[in-house]
Amino acid sequence: MTIALSKFDEVRLDRVSRDFGALNALREVNLTIKRREFIALLGPSGCGKSTTLNCIAGLLPVTGGAIWLDKHRVDTLKPEERGFGMVFQNYALFPHLNVRQNIGFGLKMRGTPRAEIDRKVNEAIGLVRLQGQENKLPGQLSGGQQQRVAIARAIVIEPPLVLMDEPLSNLDAKLRLEMRAEIRRIHNELGATTIYVTHDQDEALSLADRIVVLKDGIVRQVGTPKELYEAPAHLDVADFMGFRNRLKGKVVSHENGHAVIDVEGARFKGVARDALAPGAAAVVAVRPDDMVASDEGPHALKAVVDTIEYRGREFVGTAHSAQGSDLVFRSDHTVEPGSTVHLTADERVLIFPGQN
Amino acid sequence: MTASVTTTPARDAYGPNLRQRLAARGLDAVTLLAVPAALFSLALFVYPFAFGLVLSFEPKAGGWLSNYQRFFADPFLYETIGKTLWLSLPVTLLNLFLAVPIAFRVRLMRNQRLLTAILVLPITLGTVLVAEGLLNYLGPQGWFNRTLMTFGLISQPLKLVHNYWGVFASLLITGFPFTFLLTLSYVTGIDPALEQAAATLGANAWQRFRHVYLPLLMPGFAITFCLSFVQAFSVFPSAVLLGAPAGPTRVISIAAYQAAFEEYDYSMASAVAMIMGVVQLAIVVAVLASRGLFYRGPASGAKG
Amino acid sequence: MIRDTTLGAKLWATAVWAFVIFFVLNLFAMIGTVVTSSFATRWLGTWLPAGWTTRWYYSAWSEFQLGDVLLVTFQVVGLVVLISGVLGVTAAYALARRDFPGKRLLMLLFLLPLLIPPITFGIPLATVLYQTGLAGTFWGVVAANLVPTVPFVILVMIPFIEQIDPKLEAAARVFGANTFKLFIHVLLPLLLPGILAALLLVLVRTIAMFELTFLVAGPTSQTLVVALYYAVFAAGVRAVQSIDAMAVVYMVTTLIWLVVALRFVNPAQIVTRAKQQPAH
Numbered sequence: 001m002t003i004a005l006s007k008f009d010e011v012r013l014d015r016v017s018r019d020f021g022a023l024n025a026l027r028e029v030n031l032t033i034k035r036r037e038f039i040a041l042l043g044p045s046g047c048g049k050s051t052t053l054n055c056i057a058g059l060l061p062v063t064g065g066a067i068w069l070d071k072h073r074v075d076t077l078k079p080e081e082r083g084f085g086m087v088f089q090n091y092a093l094f095p096h097l098n099v100r101q102n103i104g105f106g107l108k109m110r111g112t113p114r115a116e117i118d119r120k121v122n123e124a125i126g127l128v129r130l131q132g133q134e135n136k137l138p139g140q141l142s143g144g145q146q147q148r149v150a151i152a153r154a155i156v157i158e159p160p161l162v163l164m165d166e167p168l169s170n171l172d173a174k175l176r177l178e179m180r181a182e183i184r185r186i187h188n189e190l191g192a193t194t195i196y197v198t199h200d201q202d203e204a205l206s207l208a209d210r211i212v213v214l215k216d217g218i219v220r221q222v223g224t225p226k227e228l229y230e231a232p233a234h235l236d237v238a239d240f241m242g243f244r245n246r247l248k249g250k251v252v253s254h255e256n257g258h259a260v261i262d263v264e265g266a267r268f269k270g271v272a273r274d275a276l277a278p279g280a281a282a283v284v285a286v287r288p289d290d291m292v293a294s295d296e297g298p299h300a301l302k303a304v305v306d307t308i309e310y311r312g313r314e315f316v317g318t319a320h321s322a323q324g325s326d327l328v329f330r331s332d333h334t335v336e337p338g339s340t341v342h343l344t345a346d347e348r349v350l351i352f353p354g355q356n
Numbered sequence: 357m358t359a360s361v362t363t364t365p366a367r368d369a370y371g372p373n374l375r376q377r378l379a380a381r382g383l384d385a386v387t388l389l390a391v392p393a394a395l396f397s398l399a400l401f402v403y404p405f406a407f408g409l410v411l412s413f414e415p416k417a418g419g420w421l422s423n424y425q426r427f428f429a430d431p432f433l434y435e436t437i438g439k440t441l442w443l444s445l446p447v448t449l450l451n452l453f454l455a456v457p458i459a460f461r462v463r464l465m466r467n468q469r470l471l472t473a474i475l476v477l478p479i480t481l482g483t484v485l486v487a488e489g490l491l492n493y494l495g496p497q498g499w500f501n502r503t504l505m506t507f508g509l510i511s512q513p514l515k516l517v518h519n520y521w522g523v524f525a526s527l528l529i530t531g532f533p534f535t536f537l538l539t540l541s542y543v544t545g546i547d548p549a550l551e552q553a554a555a556t557l558g559a560n561a562w563q564r565f566r567h568v569y570l571p572l573l574m575p576g577f578a579i580t581f582c583l584s585f586v587q588a589f590s591v592f593p594s595a596v597l598l599g600a601p602a603g604p605t606r607v608i609s610i611a612a613y614q615a616a617f618e619e620y621d622y623s624m625a626s627a628v629a630m631i632m633g634v635v636q637l638a639i640v641v642a643v644l645a646s647r648g649l650f651y652r653g654p655a656s657g658a659k660g
Numbered sequence: 661m662i663r664d665t666t667l668g669a670k671l672w673a674t675a676v677w678a679f680v681i682f683f684v685l686n687l688f689a690m691i692g693t694v695v696t697s698s699f700a701t702r703w704l705g706t707w708l709p710a711g712w713t714t715r716w717y718y719s720a721w722s723e724f725q726l727g728d729v730l731l732v733t734f735q736v737v738g739l740v741v742l743i744s745g746v747l748g749v750t751a752a753y754a755l756a757r758r759d760f761p762g763k764r765l766l767m768l769l770f771l772l773p774l775l776i777p778p779i780t781f782g783i784p785l786a787t788v789l790y791q792t793g794l795a796g797t798f799w800g801v802v803a804a805n806l807v808p809t810v811p812f813v814i815l816v817m818i819p820f821i822e823q824i825d826p827k828l829e830a831a832a833r834v835f836g837a838n839t840f841k842l843f844i845h846v847l848l849p850l851l852l853p854g855i856l857a858a859l860l861l862v863l864v865r866t867i868a869m870f871e872l873t874f875l876v877a878g879p880t881s882q883t884l885v886v887a888l889y890y891a892v893f894a895a896g897v898r899a900v901q902s903i904d905a906m907a908v909v910y911m912v913t914t915l916i917w918l919v920v921a922l923r924f925v926n927p928a929q930i931v932t933r934a935k936q937q938p939a940h
Contacts (some may be wrong), residue, residue, distance in 0.1 A: 061377075080838050085834075106835035106836050389753055392751070403782060452903070477918075480868060499689050585776070597893065625787065
C-alpha cells in the first residue's frame with residue numbers, strides 16, 4: 001500500500017467559535033482528535049456540526065479560537081493550504097472531469113508527476129472498487145459509485161484528516177447501509193483519521209469510535225457510542241439517542257445513583273443523571289422499546305391509547321396520560337384505540353432534573 | 357468522556373486574521389474581480405453622463421439655464437418631444453397589444469424556435485438595414501404597393517416612405533419582435549397548472565386570462581412596455597432615412613444629433629440628451645409606479 | 661393553455677396566425693427586395709428587374725471601400741468581444757459569488773447602460789470622447805461599443821455562474837487549487853458554454869450597433885453598419901443597386917454569426933437578457 005496518510009498526533013480545536021452576524025453557530029468548541037480515530041459529529045440540523053467541519057476544512061473562517069494540527073496552527077490557512085481530504089454531501093464531483101481526473105485532481109493541483117498520479121489514482125480506484133469505471137463522467141455513475149469517487153478523491157491526496165459531510169444522506173436506505181460498511185472498511189485499511197458529520201444517530205453509533213453531540217453550537221457530550229447510548233449526560237442528548245418518552249414528575253427518593261420518581265401517581269425507578277433532592281421536579285426518559293404495556297399494577301402509568309401500529313414482532317402504540325403527556329410504547333398484543341393501557345418501564349430508565 | 361475535551365486556560369485571544377475578517381464582510385480577492393468592470397463603467401458611462409449634465413448648464417452664450425430656455429422657447433426644438441411621443445407611444449402600445457395574444461398562441465407551439473429565430477432577424481439586422489429595405493419595399497414602385505394594387509385594394513400607390521408611416525412601419529418591424537419575445541418569456545414563465553386549476557374551478561378562457569394571467573403578467577407587461585417604449589423613443593436612423601427629418605418625424609434624437617454634429621454645440625446637445633433622458637425616465641417611472649398597484653410576487657405557483 | 665374548440669376561439673386563433681404570417685411575409689419581402697435589387701441590372705416599375713448581374717458587388721466593394729470597412733468592423737468587433745469577455749466574466753463571477761457593501765448599487769450601474777438607449781448616453785459619451793481626442797479613432801469606437809457590452813456579458817453570466825454549485829469550488833479549494841487554478845481547471849471548462857453564448861451575442865450586437873459607432877467614428881474607423889447608413893443617407897450619389905449590394909454584404913456578415921449564435925442560445929435570449937433584473 002503506497003497511499004500513506006500523513007503522520008501526526010492530534011488535531012485540536014481550541015475554543016473555536018463561529019458567528020454569522022448575531023447568530024453564534026459555534027460557541028467555544030474544544031475538541032481533540034487523535035490519529036486514526038473515527039469521530040462523528042452528531043446533532044439536529046442547525047446544531048453547528050457542518051459549521052465545525054467547514055471551519056476545519058477552511059471553507060468558513062473561524063471568528064474566535066484556533067485549530068491546531070500538532071504544533072501548527074491551521075485555521076489561518078486558506079483551504080487549499082491545509083491539505084485535508086473532504087467528502088461533500090452531494091459529492092461535488094467535477095462534472096466535466098471523468099472518474100480518473102476527478103480522483104487525480106488534488107494530486108494535479110500539487111504538481112505531482114504524471115506517473116505518480118496514475119499509480120496513486122489506480123490504487124485509490126482499487127481501494128474503492130471502481131475498476132472499469134475510470135473513464136466515465138460523474139453524470140454516468142450511480143449514486144453509490146459517485147460516493148466512491150468522492151471518497152477516493154479525498155483519500156488519494158494522503159491527507160492527515162478526512163472530513164465527511166453527511167456523505168450518505170443522498171443514498172437510498174439499502175445503499176446507505178452498504179456504503180456505511182465501506183467507509184469503515186476504507187478507514188480501517190488506510191488507518192485514516194476521519195471526522196464524519198451526520199444527523200443520523202444509527203450511523204454515528206455504528207461507525208464512530210467517539211461521538212460528539214452538538215446542539216445550538218455547543219458540545220453537549222463527547223463519548224463512545226456505548227457511553228452515549230446508555231448514559232446520555234443531558235436530556236437533549238437522551239432525546240437524540242432515542243429516549244422519546246419524557247415524563248415530568250417529582251423525586252420520591254434518590255440513593256446510590258438510583259432515583260424513584262412519581263409520575264401522575266405511577267412510580268418509575270431509574271439511573272439518576274444528576275443530583276436529585278426528594279420533592280424536586282424531575283424528568284423520566286424512556287425509550288419506546290422499554291415502555292411496555294403490561295397488566296394493571298400499583299406502579300403502572302395509566303394512559304389512553306391513540307393509535308396502534310403493527311410492526312411484525314410487536315405492536316407500537318401512541319397514548320396520552322391523564323395530564324396530557326404523550327407516550328410511545330411497545331406491546332406484544334394489539335390494543336384498541338380509546339382503551340386504557342398500563343405502562344411500566346424497568347430497564348434503561350434515566351432520571352434528569354426537571355424544571356418546575 | 358471529559359478526557360478528550362481539552363480544557364485550555366484562557367490564553368491570548370485567537371481569532372481570524374485580517375484577510376479572513378475582510379472576507380467575512382465579503383471583501384476578498386474574488387470581490388476585487390469586479391473592480392475593473394466597475395471602473396470602466398464609471399469612466400465611460402457615469403462620468404460622461406455627469407459631464408454632459410454639467411455641460412448642459414454651461415451654454416455657449418447666456419445664463420446657465422439658457423440651453424433649456426432655448427429648447428422650450430423654440431417650437432422647432434420643443435415640438436420634437438411631442439413628435440417623438442406621437443410616434444413611440446402608439447407603436448409601443450400596438451406592439452404590446454399584438455404581442456400578447458400571439459405570445460399566448462405561440463406558447464402552445466411545440467417548436468417555437470423557428471418562429472423566434474425568424475423574429476429575431478429584424479432585431480439583429482438593426483434599424484439601418486430595415487430602413488434601407490423598407491425604403492424600396494414600401495416605395496411607390498415597391499412590392500407592397502404593387503401587391504395591394506394587383507388585388508385592387510387601392511388604385512394609387514400609398515405614400516408610405518419619407519413620412520410618418522415609414523418610420524411607424526420600421527418601428528413596428530423592429531419593435532414588434534422585441535416586444536413579442538419579451539412578452540413570450542413572461543407568458544411561458546407562468547405555471548400552466550395555475551390555469552388548469554382555474555379551469556377546474558369553472559373559469560372560462562376569458563376569465564382565466566382576466567383573473568389569473570393578467571394579474572400575474574401585469575408587472576412583466578409593465579417592464580416590456582418600458583423597454584419597448586424606450587427603444588422607440590430613441591428612434592434615430594429610420595426617422596432620418598425613412599421619415600421626413602425636417603417635418604413630422606423630426607424626433608428628439610435628430611435635434612440632439614444636429615446640435616452636436618451640425619452646430620458643434622455640445623452644450624446644447626447635452627441639454628437635449630438630458631431632456632430626452634428625463635422624458636424617458638418620466639414615462640418609465642410613471643409606468644413602474646403604477647406597477648405597485650399589481651401583484652408582485654413569484655408568478656410560478658409553488659416554486660417561487 | 662387549455663385548448664378551446666368553440667367557433668369564437670377558432671376565429672381568434674385564425675386572426676392571430678394571420679397577423680404572424682402577414683408580419684413574416686412582409687419581413688421576408690423586405691429582405692427579398694434588397695437582395696433582388698442588388699442583383700438587378702435595371703429595376704423600375706416592374707415586379708422583377710429587367711436582368712440580373714453581380715457587377716454591383718464589385719462596384720460597391722470599390723466605391724465604399726468595403727475591404728477596409730470590413731477589416732475595421734472585424735477588428736472592432738473582435739476587440740469588443742475579447743475585452744468585454746475578460747471584464748464581464750470576472751466581474752460577473754464576483755457579483756455571483758460574493759455579497760459586499762454596495763453590490764446593489766454596482767448592479768444598477770451595470771444595468772443602466774442596457775436600459776438606456778445608446779443614443780441617449782451616446783451623445784454625452786461622444787462629447788467626452790471628442791474632448792479627450794479619442795473620438796474618431798479606432799480605440800474610441802471600441803471604447804464606446806464596450807459601454808453596453810460589458811454589462812451585457814455580466815448580466816448574462818451571473819445566472820450562469822450562480823447555477824454552478826459553490827460546493828464544486830469548495831472541493832477544488834480543499835483539494836489544493838488556488839484562485840487561478842480553480843479558474844483554469846474548474847470554472848472555465850464549466851462556464852465555457854455560457855461564455856461562448858454571451859460572446860456570440862456580443863458579437864452580433866456589436867456588428868449591428870449603429871448609434872454608438874455612428875456618434876464616435878471618424879472616416880477611418882467606421883464599421884459596416886455606419887458605412888451603410890452614410891450610403892443610404894447620401895442616396896442618389898450612388899446607384900441604388902450598389903447600396904443594396906452593400907446591404908446584402910452587411911446582412912450576410914450579421915446573419916452568419918446569428919446562425920452560429922442560434923446554435924448555442926435560445927433566440928429569445930438575444931433580446932430578453934436584461935429583463936430578469938429589473939423585474940424585481
